[in-house]
Amino acid sequence: xxxxxxxxxxxxxxxxxxxxxxxxGWRYTxxxxxxxxxxxxxxxxxxxxxxxxxxxxxxxxxxRLTFGQVSDYTFAQLLPFFDHPTHIPPPGEGTQHMPPYxxxxxxxxxxxxxxxxxxxxxxxxxxxRDYFTRVVYGTQVSVFVGLISTFIGLSGGTIIGAVAGYYGxxxxxxxxxxxxxxxxxxxxxxxxxxxVFIGGASIWYAVxxxxxxxxxxxxxxxxxxxxxxxxxxxxxxxxAAGVKDRNIIMRHVVPNSFAPMLVYATLQIxxxxxxxxxxxxxxxxxxxxxxxxxxxxxxxxRNYMHSNIWLSIWPGIAIMxxxxxxxxxxxxxxxxxxxxxxx
Amino acid sequence: xxxxxxxxxxxxxxxxxxxxISVITFLLANLGPGDPVSLMLQGQEQxxxxxxxxxxxxxxxxxxxxxxxxxxxxxxxxxLGQSIHYRRPVADLILExxxxxxLLVLSAYAFALITAIPLxxxxxxxxxxxxxxxxxxxxxxxxxxxxFWIGIVLILIFAVKLEWLPSSGLVYPWRPPSTYRSIDGxxxxxxxxxxxxxLPMIALGTLQMATIMRVERxxxxxxxxxxxxxxxxxxxxxxxxxxxxxAFQVAQLPIVTIVGANLSTAIGxxxxxxxxxxxxxxGQLFVDAIQQNDYQLMMGVTMMLGxxxxxxxxxxxxxxxxxxxxxxxxxxx
Numbered sequence: 001x002x003x004x005x006x007x008x009x010x011x012x013x014x015x016x017x018x019x020x021x022x023x024x025g026w027r028y029t030x031x032x033x034x035x036x037x038x039x040x041x042x043x044x045x046x047x048x049x050x051x052x053x054x055x056x057x058x059x060x061x062x063x064r065l066t067f068g069q070v071s072d073y074t075f076a077q078l079l080p081f082f083d084h085p086t087h088i089p090p091p092g093e094g095t096q097h098m099p100p101y102x103x104x105x106x107x108x109x110x111x112x113x114x115x116x117x118x119x120x121x122x123x124x125x126x127x128x129r130d131y132f133t134r135v136v137y138g139t140q141v142s143v144f145v146g147l148i149s150t151f152i153g154l155s156g157g158t159i160i161g162a163v164a165g166y167y168g169x170x171x172x173x174x175x176x177x178x179x180x181x182x183x184x185x186x187x188x189x190x191x192x193x194x195x196v197f198i199g200g201a202s203i204w205y206a207v208x209x210x211x212x213x214x215x216x217x218x219x220x221x222x223x224x225x226x227x228x229x230x231x232x233x234x235x236x237x238x239x240a241a242g243v244k245d246r247n248i249i250m251r252h253v254v255p256n257s258f259a260p261m262l263v264y265a266t267l268q269i270x271x272x273x274x275x276x277x278x279x280x281x282x283x284x285x286x287x288x289x290x291x292x293x294x295x296x297x298x299x300x301x302r303n304y305m306h307s308n309i310w311l312s313i314w315p316g317i318a319i320m321x322x323x324x325x326x327x328x329x330x331x332x333x334x335x336x337x338x339x340x341x342x343x
Numbered sequence: 344x345x346x347x348x349x350x351x352x353x354x355x356x357x358x359x360x361x362x363x364i365s366v367i368t369f370l371l372a373n374l375g376p377g378d379p380v381s382l383m384l385q386g387q388e389q390x391x392x393x394x395x396x397x398x399x400x401x402x403x404x405x406x407x408x409x410x411x412x413x414x415x416x417x418x419x420x421x422x423l424g425q426s427i428h429y430r431r432p433v434a435d436l437i438l439e440x441x442x443x444x445x446l447l448v449l450s451a452y453a454f455a456l457i458t459a460i461p462l463x464x465x466x467x468x469x470x471x472x473x474x475x476x477x478x479x480x481x482x483x484x485x486x487x488x489x490x491f492w493i494g495i496v497l498i499l500i501f502a503v504k505l506e507w508l509p510s511s512g513l514v515y516p517w518r519p520p521s522t523y524r525s526i527d528g529x530x531x532x533x534x535x536x537x538x539x540x541x542l543p544m545i546a547l548g549t550l551q552m553a554t555i556m557r558v559e560r561x562x563x564x565x566x567x568x569x570x571x572x573x574x575x576x577x578x579x580x581x582x583x584x585x586x587x588x589x590a591f592q593v594a595q596l597p598i599v600t601i602v603g604a605n606l607s608t609a610i611g612x613x614x615x616x617x618x619x620x621x622x623x624x625x626g627q628l629f630v631d632a633i634q635q636n637d638y639q640l641m642m643g644v645t646m647m648l649g650x651x652x653x654x655x656x657x658x659x660x661x662x663x664x665x666x667x668x669x670x671x672x673x674x675x676x
Contacts, residue, residue, distance in 0.1 A: 181363030184656075185649045188611030189629065193645055196633055197371045270487065277489050278615045282630065294489075301495050301619065305510075309499050316492035323487040 032336035039332020045325025053143040056136060122314050134291040135314050141292045142322055145207050145285075146273040152211025153272075154265050157218020162249050162257075164219065165226030176223070183216035187275060192284050203286040206279050210272055221264055225257030232256070259337050266330035270323040277319050293319045349664055353657045364649040365418070369411050372638040372645075401425070414642075423643040428635040433643035436628060441647070443513050444624035447616065448609050450540055451548035452602065459552045460598070463559025468586055470564060478556065485553025490612045494546035494619040501542060511621035514539045543620045547612050551605055558601050562594035569593065596666060603659030607652050 033039045122131040164175040182190070191209035198205050229235065230253065238248050279285035280294025281301075288295060293315035300311035398404040401424075402413055417424060423433035466478040502510035514523060514536040526532050566572065567590045575589045576582075614626030621627075625644060632640035 177359060177363065181360050181367065184360050184364055184607075184653050185367065185645065186607040186611040186652055188614055189645055189648050192629075192633055193368065193371045193641065196636075196641075197374065274487075274489050275611075278491060278611070281489075281491050281615060282618060284633075297492060297495065301491075305495075305498065306503060309503065312492075312495045312499060316489070316496065319492065320484065320488045324483060327483060327487055 029333070029336045033329075033332050036332045036335060038328050039336065042325050042328025042330070042332055045321060046329050049139055049143055049322050049325060052136060052139045056140045122310065131311065131314065134296060135293070135318050137291040138293040138296065138315060138318060139322065141203065141286050141290060142273050142277065142319065145203065145210075145276045146269040146326070149207045149210040149214070149272050149276070150265055150269045152208065153214030153218050153268065154261065156211065156215040157220075158222050158254060158261070160215065161219035161222030162226050162254055165223040166230060166245070166249050166253055172223075175219075179216040179219050182213070183220075187213040188278060191275070191279060192282070195279075195284050201284045201287060203276075203280075203290065203292070206276055206285045210275055210279075214268065214272070217268070218261065218264070222254075222257055222261060225260060226253050229253050229256045263330055263334045263337060266326060266333055270326040270330070273319065273323050273326070346661065346665060350657070350661050353660055357653050357657060360653060361650065364653075365415060365646055366411070368642050368645040368649070369414060372642040373407065373410065418646075423646075424639040426632075426637055426640040426643075428631065428637040428640065433640050436640065437625070437643055437647050440623060440625050440628045442515060442517070442624075443622055444610075444613055444617070444626060446513070446515070446540070447543055447547060447622065447624060448613050450544045451609065451613075452551060454544050454548035455551035455555055456598075456602075458548075459555035460559055460595075463556045464563055464586065464591065466556070466560045467563030467567060475560075478560070482553040482556045482560075485549045486557070488549065489615075490546050490550055491615045491619050493549050494543065494616055497542045497546055498619070508542055509539055510542075512539060513543075513620075513622045513624075543616050543622060546619065547609065547616045550612065551602075551609060554605060555598060555601055558597055559594065562597050563590060566590040566594040596663065599659050599663045599666065603656045603663075606655040606659075610648055610652055 033043060122135065160175055160179065164172040164179075187210070190213050191206065194209040194212065195201060195205045198208075235248060235252055238252055243251075276285050277292075277294035277297075280292045281298045283295075283298065286292030286295050288299075296315045297312060300308075300315070304311045395404075402410055405413070414424065421434055423437065425431070426433050426436055429436060462478050462481075466475045469475050498510045501508045514526070514532065516533055516536040518532075523532065523535070526535055567586075569590070571593075572585055572590050575585050580589070613624065614629060616622075617624045617626035618630060625648060628640065629644045629648070631637070632644055
């Protein structure tokens with residue numbers, strides 16, 4: 001072999017290092033995800049939905065950011081892919097397709113037949129807004145709602161679970177009884193009651209409600225993690241060194257119990273999107289004119305089941321693909337982070 | 344006897360949780376922004392005397408903790424207060440509506456278990472073969488699809504396009520056929536109720552089916568690698584018998600846990616599925632209560648659904664203890 005000795009050395013060295021921390025660490029996790037076909041597919045779907053969500057966010061806010069100076073100009077026109085006959089209207093303001101002969105009469109305006117036209121690939125909704133645009137913009141609501149409420153649940157659950165697990169005893173008892181009680185009310189019911197309690201149907205209240213409703217689940221997981229981490233020697237060492245409890249929890253306990261939480265959080269994003277879609281479907285999530293898949297399905301289901309079945313199909317497919325992405329990615333992450341699973 | 348003792352123990356253990364549920368729902372319902380008095384007087388002239396009289400009648404002039412104690416006192420006697428919107432006792436309304444919801448949830452679970460367990464076993468047996476991949480894709484779709492959309496798609500296919508099945512309502516098998524004018528004879532009644540139940544059952548059961556199938560598959564794979572399976576193989580027990588008996592029985596335990604843990608999802612799902620299929624169950628009652636700002640009814644329904652969930656978990660715990668001989672019934676020995 002014509003390999004230089006130094007090169008060989010460094011290779012074996014790095015090889016040995018890899019061997020030692022072979023099954024932990026970010027690089028290993030990423031490598032595992034890259035190997036796994038389903039996880040990669042999940043990663044692609046998640047990246048795509050995130051991209052669409054961010055893109056529509058920039059696009060729909062552009063006119064507001066520039067005080068209407070370039071109100072007719074959107075990023076969408078820069079990309080031939082999104083090139084649209086008129087322009088992609090910001091959510092809720094796309095009423096310019098409304099034909100003049102049906103002013104404001106929502107019920108009398110029949111949506112375009114299935115399949116739509118070249119101008120409107122998926123047809124239009126009951127007010128004449130392009131359905132494809134609304135489905136695309138719906139990504140924004142679902143993805144951000146999923147991310148934010150999972151984050152609320154995760155941080156709330158981490159604090160409660162870490163405190164309960166670390167201190168044990170009475171603190172643990174009291175916190176866990178409260179958590180169990182909240183857990184015992186079906187999430188959807190709790191969220192709706194909570195939403196009404198803080199002031200009526202709105203997507204932000206729904207997000208907050210979903211986040212709070214999922215605190216118990218995260219708290220239980222992190223607590224059991226903390227219970228096992230608490231017995232470790234390095235915690236005892238920190239205690240002996242006189243480190244404050246709060247610092248021990250934040251610097252040692254939480255980071256060391258975080259890997260399983262990450263997996264769970266990823267899977268939970270899918271569940272959250274599912275629940276918020278259900279909330280919007282019932283009318284307690286996103287309010288019109290915000291384009292939201294659940295709310296679009298609600299309108300389609302109530303009024304257009306017979307006249308245009310496709311209105312009930314597209315948002316559902318969008319929900320399904322988005323959630324599937326997070327589920328696939330979460331499953332892949334789980335396998336990648338689990339050192340006991342072999343390929 | 345031991346089982347009975349365990350059941351009592353679990354029931355007693357759930358009392359703090361039940362009290363907690365009542366406190367949470369009471370606070371959420373009573374501290375909310377809606378004013379029940381003005382709601383009751385909708386369209387009428389509000390005079391001081393009338394408002395006083397209503398407050399007196401519903402005990403709204405008392406301090407919060409006294410109202411809670413009065414409410415709990417009534418609750419123990421089976422009195423959940425009066426619904427403001429329906430002007431009837433909440434307990435009566437719930438009793439009327441709990442049947443359809445139970446029917447829906449239980450049949451959805453039956454559907455999920457009957458389909459998921461064989462599919463999971465087949466997938467584990469034919470691991471990494473096409474049928475395994477197909478079932479995994481199906482499970483993934485099932486986990487990722489909202490129940491209400493499955494309901495909508497089912498209605499579109501089977502009710503709107505094919506016109507095979509009805510798209511809304513339920514026929515209850517326990518009602519005599521005389522209350523349904525077009526149905527004569529009990530067989531016809533059962534047939535009709537099955538026809539009505541089929542679509543909502545599938546819509547609600549798909550998520551459960553997918554979850555159970557995933558667990559069943561992993562459990563069976565694990566179980567098939569167990570020592571006892573190796574032993575059975577060494578003795579020359581046919582592979583079919585191993586699959587059906589040796590490996591299968593052990594793999595069923597976690598399924599019980601999953602069924603219990605997913606019960607709250609199923610109850611929440613029932614609310615939405617009832618809306619899609621226009622079924623007059625607890626879910627519709629809940630949605631009505633919220634829309635009408637009927638705080639008494641909302642409290643009653645929320646508590647009832649919480650109680651249903653807690654009872655469901657206890658039942659699964661007990662059946663777990665019954666199936667698994669290793670469980671010590673929570674006693675310290």
